[in-house]
Amino acid sequence: MKLLLVGEVLDGAIVPEVAELFGFAARLGAETSMVLTGASGNLPAFEGRLYRADAVHEFDMTYHKRFVLAAIEREQPDAVVFLHSSYGWDLAPRVAFAMQAALISGIVGLDGGGYLVESCNGKMRRTVRPLTGRAVLTIQPGAFAVAPMQGSPEVIDIDAEPDAAVEFLGCIQPERGVDLSRASVIVSAGRGVGSAERVELVRALSEALGGEVGASRPVVDAGWLERARQVGSSGQNVSPALYVACGISGAIQHLAGMKGSGFVLAVNTDRDAPIASVADVLVVADVAEFLPALTAAIQARK
Amino acid sequence: MNILVCIKQVPDMEDHFVPNAAGRWFDEIGLVWRMNEYDAFAVEEAVRLKESLGGEARVTALSIGPVRVVETIRKALSMGCDEGVHIDDPMATERDPWQIASMIAGFAAGRGFDLIFTGMQSEDRSSAQVGVLVAERLGIASVTGITAFEWQDGSMTVERELEGGRKCRLGLKAPALLTCQLGLNTPRYPTLPNIMKSKRAALTVLSPESVGLESPKASSENFRPHEPNAAGVILEGDAETLAAQVVSILESRTSVLGPGGVR
Numbered sequence: 001m002k003l004l005l006v007g008e009v010l011d012g013a014i015v016p017e018v019a020e021l022f023g024f025a026a027r028l029g030a031e032t033s034m035v036l037t038g039a040s041g042n043l044p045a046f047e048g049r050l051y052r053a054d055a056v057h058e059f060d061m062t063y064h065k066r067f068v069l070a071a072i073e074r075e076q077p078d079a080v081v082f083l084h085s086s087y088g089w090d091l092a093p094r095v096a097f098a099m100q101a102a103l104i105s106g107i108v109g110l111d112g113g114g115y116l117v118e119s120c121n122g123k124m125r126r127t128v129r130p131l132t133g134r135a136v137l138t139i140q141p142g143a144f145a146v147a148p149m150q151g152s153p154e155v156i157d158i159d160a161e162p163d164a165a166v167e168f169l170g171c172i173q174p175e176r177g178v179d180l181s182r183a184s185v186i187v188s189a190g191r192g193v194g195s196a197e198r199v200e201l202v203r204a205l206s207e208a209l210g211g212e213v214g215a216s217r218p219v220v221d222a223g224w225l226e227r228a229r230q231v232g233s234s235g236q237n238v239s240p241a242l243y244v245a246c247g248i249s250g251a252i253q254h255l256a257g258m259k260g261s262g263f264v265l266a267v268n269t270d271r272d273a274p275i276a277s278v279a280d281v282l283v284v285a286d287v288a289e290f291l292p293a294l295t296a297a298i299q300a301r302k
Numbered sequence: 303m304n305i306l307v308c309i310k311q312v313p314d315m316e317d318h319f320v321p322n323a324a325g326r327w328f329d330e331i332g333l334v335w336r337m338n339e340y341d342a343f344a345v346e347e348a349v350r351l352k353e354s355l356g357g358e359a360r361v362t363a364l365s366i367g368p369v370r371v372v373e374t375i376r377k378a379l380s381m382g383c384d385e386g387v388h389i390d391d392p393m394a395t396e397r398d399p400w401q402i403a404s405m406i407a408g409f410a411a412g413r414g415f416d417l418i419f420t421g422m423q424s425e426d427r428s429s430a431q432v433g434v435l436v437a438e439r440l441g442i443a444s445v446t447g448i449t450a451f452e453w454q455d456g457s458m459t460v461e462r463e464l465e466g467g468r469k470c471r472l473g474l475k476a477p478a479l480l481t482c483q484l485g486l487n488t489p490r491y492p493t494l495p496n497i498m499k500s501k502r503a504a505l506t507v508l509s510p511e512s513v514g515l516e517s518p519k520a521s522s523e524n525f526r527p528h529e530p531n532a533a534g535v536i537l538e539g540d541a542e543t544l545a546a547q548v549v550s551i552l553e554s555r556t557s558v559l560g561p562g563g564v565r
Contacts, residue, residue, distance in 0.1 A: 010465075059462075059470055084430075086464045090446040093399075093434035102519035103399070105429045111524070118528065120426050121315045124328070126525040131518060165443045167473040169459065174467025185558050209558060221485035227467065235467055242558045249315065252428075263556045265548065270316055276530035281551055284538045293541035297549045301559065 001028055004077035006068055007036035007044065008087050009056075014039050017083050019146035022046060024081060024139050026147040027110060034153070035071035037064065043153065049075065050153035055162070062163035065094040070158050072099065077134070084138035092138050102130035106252070108143040122252045122274030141233070142256045178212070178228040179236075185211025186240045188231055188258075191218040192247020192268060193287050199224050201291040202246050208298045214238065214258075216248045232257035247287045250275030267291065303359035304413070307348045307383060308406055308420040308432070309341040311367055311374040315425055321525045327395050328426075328525060337374045340421025342381075342489040343482040347451055348419045349382035350487065354453070360384045362415075366405055367394040372505065379500035380492035386505040389513055399427070400519040403435035408514030410440060417458075418479040422447045433481035444479040445472055449486055 005021040007014055014036070022044075025032045033049040038056040051071035057063040068091070072080060080095060082088030084106045096103035109116035114127040115137065180186055187206035189199050199219070206213045215225040217232060231238055232254040239260035246267050248254060251274070258264070259278050266279035267290055276282050283290055313319070313333040322329040337345075345363065352359040363378035365371045366389040375386040389405055391397070410418065418437070423430035430446070437444030449469060450461035456476055461469045463483050492500070530536070535551070537544055552559050 059472060086447060086462070089430040090434065093431045094438055096431075096519075097435055097438040103429075103431055104520055105399075105431055114523070118428065119525065120313075120319055120328070121428070123315065123528055124319050124525060125528050126326075127523050129521050129523075131520055165474060166445065169471035169473050171464075172461065172469040172471065174469075211558075217484060230467065233465060234463060242552070242556050263552075263558075265552070271536060272318055272527065274528050276534065276536070277528050279531055279534050280555070281548065282530070282534060282536045283544055283548060284536060285541060285544060289541045290544055293545035294548055297542075297545040298559070301549070 001030040001079070002075070002077045003028070003030040003032050004071060004075050004080045005032055005034045006080060006082045006088070006091070007034050007039070008083055008085060009036065009038040012038065012040040014041070014044060015083075017085070017141045018044060019149060020139065020141065020144045021081055021083065022147040022149065023144040027144060033071075033075050033077065035068055037067050043155070045149040045151055046153055047151035048153055050155050051075070051158050052155060053157065053159045055159065057162050059168045060162055060166060061091055061094060062165060063160055064091050065098065066160035067158070068095050069098055070160050074156070074158070079135045079137055082136070082138045084140050088138045092136050096136040099134060099136065100132070101134045101136050102132045103136045103138075104128050104130060105138045107137055107139045118252055122250055122255070122277075123272055140252060140256075142259065175226070175228045178226070180212055180214055180229065180231065180238045181236060183212040183238065184241045185209045185244075186214045186231070186238055186242075187211050187244040187246065188214035188216060188248060189219050189225060189246050190216040190248030192249070193219065193224075194247070196222070196224040198288055201287065201295070205244065205246075205291050205295045205298075208295045209242070209244075211240070211242070216254050217251070245275050245279070246291060248275055249273045250278065303352075303355055304415050305348045305352065305359060305361045306410055306415040306418045307341070307344050307361060307363050307378065308418065308436070309345060309363055309365050309374060309378055310338040310421070310424050311335050311365060311371040312338045312424055312426045319527070325524055326522050335370055335373070337377055338421050338424050340423060340425070340482055340484060343484065343486040344419035344421050345378045345381050345383060346487045346489040347482060348417070351417070351451075351453055352382065362387055364389065364406065364409060366391050366402060368392045375505060376500045376503070377492070379503050380497045381490055382496070386503060388505050388507045389510060390507050391510045391515075396522070398518040398520045398522070399429045399431035399435060401516055403432050403439060404516035405510055405513045406432065407436045407439035409508065410436065416476040420479065420481050422481040422483050430481075433479055437479035440477075440479070442477045442479055443474050444481070445474065446481045447483040448480050449483050451480065451486065
């Protein structure tokens with residue numbers, strides 16, 4: 001099997017998750033090549049062909065489509081593999097349509113010659129197989145172990161025409177001010193907390209544990225907590241000794257940001273919730289009833 | 303100004319899912335249906351744009367599925383969409399994104415939509431493919447996962463969400479397709495008069511074949527629950543007992559409570 005991996009660059013540097021693309025290829029025992037544009041620093045170390053250009057053309061997705069297609073034309077891979085990232089999920093359908101090929105998104109595993117993907121906000125899984133000879137794949141960041149990077153690629157310079165349809169007007173940096181990455185205890189509020197008032201129950205538990213308050217996306221979108229407290233791929237990646245997920249169903253974007261936690265306590269009324277896939281303890285209970293009891297029990301130890 | 307919004311009806315994600323007989327997707331018995339959450343932001347943004355243009359714009363809401371999706375189309379109408387289109391496809395839940403995109407693009411082609419809004423992805427399939435595939439079929443520009451939208455006389459400025467809370471700002475011209483991220487706006491609750499009006503609205507009903515349904519590009523099988531953490535413990539009971547159990551587990555399995563009390 002021949003895979004063409006699509007590298008990804010942020011501010012001139014290759015994003016670390018690119019090593020997971022090689023990990024995915026290693027799991028398949030595939031011959032690999034890579035296509036990469038805009039990387040100004042070190043190139044990835046691997047044995048294979050590296051199709052590259054200096055151009056950045058950030059967010060000109062038509063340019064990126066043409067560039068990847070130019071590499072596909074030369075390499076004739078069996079599959080083209082992207083990260084399921086804001087770059088990958090935007091670009092992959094453009095490439096798949098041009099190839100008239102199957103696109104399988106958000107792959108989390110391999111399953112008997114097919115690809116395992118998540119469904120129903122991560123509650124369910126299914127096995128998907130391409131029905132076309134060539135396929136386009138996106139892999140979920142964090143799902144595949146990185147492969148050791150070694151070797152030196154044969155570098156082949158290629159290029160493509162830029163496109164003027166979408167104009168890049170600049171980036172907006174995230175709101176900061178709360179650094180959750182070093183907290184040893186994080187107690188996070190999810191939609192299941194139910195209201196802005198009940199976020200106080202989460203805060204009380206966090207204080208009893210000497211921790212920080214975190215949030216899932218819906219809680220931030222609803223304005224119950226500030227965006228700087230959002231945990232997940234759109235917010236912060238955290239790895240506390242204890243992560244308490246209160247009323248958080250566990251969408252994959254949230255799990256991606258907290259699965260490095262030492263111990264995960266989840267509180268949820270839905271025992272099928274995908275947070276159960278990473279929870280060391282799942283308490284099946286309403287946050288409003290259980291949290292005050294746990295806070296009181298911890299305070300009683302003083 | 304002609305605007306299309308594509309909406310999907312999905313089950314409530316709190317529901318308990320059971321595989322169907324073929325094991326390809328879920329059994330529909332007992333599920334509660336509603337509008338895909340991402341699509342509610344798409345409907346709201348389209349209606350806000352229409353309202354800001356004062357009477358010179360029309361918003362068409364399109365959904366694909368069996369008769370049950372009519373309820374979701376009426377929900378979009380009650381939020382302010384003008385026309386409803388139902389592609390009556392009893393097999394819709396088992397179609398792959400390529401097929402869904404073939405039908406939407408087949409409907410939209412030649413109808414001169416200036417803007418198409420979709421959700422960034424559905425909550426049940428989470429493929430995040432359909433919007434971009436529709437745009438590519440129609441040969442129009444597209445931006446995925448927008449968190450802000452501003453219209454100025456044929457052009458627009460959008461914000462697109464990237465990793466780690468970073469966003470980029472992009473400018474483009476109509477015609478274009480935009481897929482909407484959660485939090486783009488605050489979807490409205492329909493008023494009672496609008497709900498009543500939406501119940502009487504006539505819908506355009508089309509067959510999948512008439513809008514160009516194509517063959518699938520991928521197959522799906524072995525739909526099953528996400529395995530819980532095999533080493534995990536599930537606790538149920540009254541709150542006080544649960545709290546005592548959890549304190550005991552935290553004492554033995556973590557160091558966060560510290561010896562002899564809270565830090």
